[in-house]
Amino acid sequence: MRRSTSVRLTLLPLLASVAMAHLQTACVEEPEDAANAPENGVSADGGAPVRDVDDCLWDESDDECNRASRWTVSVGQVSGMPGPYIHAHRGGFGNYFGGRGG
Amino acid sequence: MKRCSSTARPDWQRRVEEQGLLFHSSGAHASTPFSYWAEGVHYAFDASEIDVIEAATAELHEMCLEAVATVIEDRRFAELGVPELAVPWIERSWDEDPPSLYGRMDLAFGPDGVPKLLEYNADTPTSLLEGAVVQWTWLSECFPEKDQFNSIHEKLVATWRALAPHLDGNVAHFGCIDDVEDKMTVGYLRDTATQAGLTTIGIYMGDIGWDRRRGRFVDLGDRPIRNLFKLYPWEGIVQDEFAPLIGRTPELRWIEPAWKMLLSTKGILPILWELFPDHPNLLRASREPIAGGWVRKPLHGREGNNVTIATPDVTAETSGPYVDEGFVYQAYTELGVHDGMRPVIGSWLIGGEPAGIGIRETTGYVTNDTACFVPHVIG
Numbered sequence: 001m002r003r004s005t006s007v008r009l010t011l012l013p014l015l016a017s018v019a020m021a022h023l024q025t026a027c028v029e030e031p032e033d034a035a036n037a038p039e040n041g042v043s044a045d046g047g048a049p050v051r052d053v054d055d056c057l058w059d060e061s062d063d064e065c066n067r068a069s070r071w072t073v074s075v076g077q078v079s080g081m082p083g084p085y086i087h088a089h090r091g092g093f094g095n096y097f098g099g100r101g102g
Numbered sequence: 103m104k105r106c107s108s109t110a111r112p113d114w115q116r117r118v119e120e121q122g123l124l125f126h127s128s129g130a131h132a133s134t135p136f137s138y139w140a141e142g143v144h145y146a147f148d149a150s151e152i153d154v155i156e157a158a159t160a161e162l163h164e165m166c167l168e169a170v171a172t173v174i175e176d177r178r179f180a181e182l183g184v185p186e187l188a189v190p191w192i193e194r195s196w197d198e199d200p201p202s203l204y205g206r207m208d209l210a211f212g213p214d215g216v217p218k219l220l221e222y223n224a225d226t227p228t229s230l231l232e233g234a235v236v237q238w239t240w241l242s243e244c245f246p247e248k249d250q251f252n253s254i255h256e257k258l259v260a261t262w263r264a265l266a267p268h269l270d271g272n273v274a275h276f277g278c279i280d281d282v283e284d285k286m287t288v289g290y291l292r293d294t295a296t297q298a299g300l301t302t303i304g305i306y307m308g309d310i311g312w313d314r315r316r317g318r319f320v321d322l323g324d325r326p327i328r329n330l331f332k333l334y335p336w337e338g339i340v341q342d343e344f345a346p347l348i349g350r351t352p353e354l355r356w357i358e359p360a361w362k363m364l365l366s367t368k369g370i371l372p373i374l375w376e377l378f379p380d381h382p383n384l385l386r387a388s389r390e391p392i393a394g395g396w397v398r399k400p401l402h403g404r405e406g407n408n409v410t411i412a413t414p415d416v417t418a419e420t421s422g423p424y425v426d427e428g429f430v431y432q433a434y435t436e437l438g439v440h441d442g443m444r445p446v447i448g449s450w451l452i453g454g455e456p457a458g459i460g461i462r463e464t465t466g467y468v469t470n471d472t473a474c475f476v477p478h479v480i481g
Contacts, residue, residue: 088311088312088313088320088324089311089312089314090308090309090310090311090312091308091343092310092312092342092343092344092347093277093307093308093310093334093339093342093343093344094279094306094307094308094309094310094334094342095308095338095341095342095343096334096335096337096338096339096341096342097423098335098337098338098402098404098423098424099279099307099334099335099338100226100228100278100279100281100283100284100333100334100404101223101226101227101228101278101283101284101287101333101334101335102223102226102227102228102404102405
């Protein structure tokens with residue numbers, strides 16, 4: 001009794017080089033217009049220092065965060081999405097010490 | 103089951119590299135290089151032995167699903183080390199029955215010829231490319247007249263096709279950490295998903311972003327992530343900073359789904375024994391030491407880390423980082439010794455069905471990251 005079909009792979013070039021190539025294929029796009037983004041922690045209108053967006057990750061009811069996030073917007077638009085939007089907070093996954101498969 | 107010698111292909115390193123297995127002579131994580139791909143040796147099974155392994159795998163999987171249902175209905179999450187935060191994710195994913203792709207049971211197949219479940223990596227199994235592709239190519243080049251228990255690749259493609267209608271759109275992100283074995287595995291899985299008609303995007307787990315305004319996880323192009331295959335364990339996700347946000351994104355399809363975390367912990371083993379006492383494919387398991395000898399395993403250990411064996415005849419202990427998360431005790435069973443090597447059978451379930459096997463062997467009593475991958479034949 002055969003346990004597998006004889007038709008096998010049509011592997012993409014991706015596979016042969018995957019472990020050596022950088023996995024990341026997502027396109028990283030710089031904001032087209034960063035005019036409204038804060039610099040050195042100062043809001044674009046020269047007002048009070050802006051809290052890091054990371055501080056605002058959790059509390060959407062925090063008015064200060066909401067005000068701050070207005071100054072941390074990028075006008076780089078995602079097609080079909082309303083903007084402007086804040087830069088995403090990253091690094092919140094992948095920190096578990098046993099984080100690989102096995 | 104017997105261990106046999108065969109002629110090594112003269113260009114076998116190039117052949118396995120062409121198929122994506124680049125650490126064939128170093129191991130993925132071992133501190134000392136070793137020949138991970140065991141060219142020139144294989145295991146041979148009778149067809150009846152494969153029938154036994156296949157049937158046991160299917161039955162054990164059904165038993166595991168019953169154990170998951172028991173944990174959820176009786177709310178025994180704490181026994182498995184599952185934090186309260188994750189309970190709603192598990193309950194929701196179990197009720198909605200979202201896509202599930204794969205898992206690998208590690209089985210002992212000792213002198214009595216009865217497979218016994220050592221553990222079930224139902225969440226983030228690896229050694230997949232080796233089992234699905236590299237050993238099949240080895241068979242076709244070395245023993246074209248023989249067979250192999252291996253429809254892993256075909257079932258992966260078929261399962262992706264079956265899952266596609268349950269996904270949100272045609273694009274799936276594939277996440278892992280920066281690890282050579284995981285990138286190889288994810289690369290292969292992306293290949294199978296692509297063959298099934300999906301569009302795939304790779305991303306490191308650490309590069310996933312949270313867009314607060316949209317309330318969505320996003321990739322490096324700030325595109326929303328709607329379907330996420332992750333070669334990254336749920337027990338890690340629950341400890342990550344973003345964990346509290348998962349409950350706010352119920353529309354995100356996770357592969358594997360959250361209920362799989364109940365199976366990928368060794369904490370499920372005592373519950374299986376409780377539900378199916380004296381089942382021939384189970385080993386007695388408990389939260390307490392077992393009279394007559396035991397193997398102690400951490401709830402979420404990997405690669406044989408932090409395992410202790412204590413029997414009248416065998417004692418062994420391995421080191422590792424999994425020291426603070428609790429342990430289970432399992433009765434010791436003999437793996438069988440073949441030319442001084444002790445094999446463990448990795449029995450794959452793809453789309454919930456037995457799909458093939460891959461074998462890891464080592465001289466020691468604990469199968470660790472220096473265990474070689476050995477191909478097999480039927481007949």
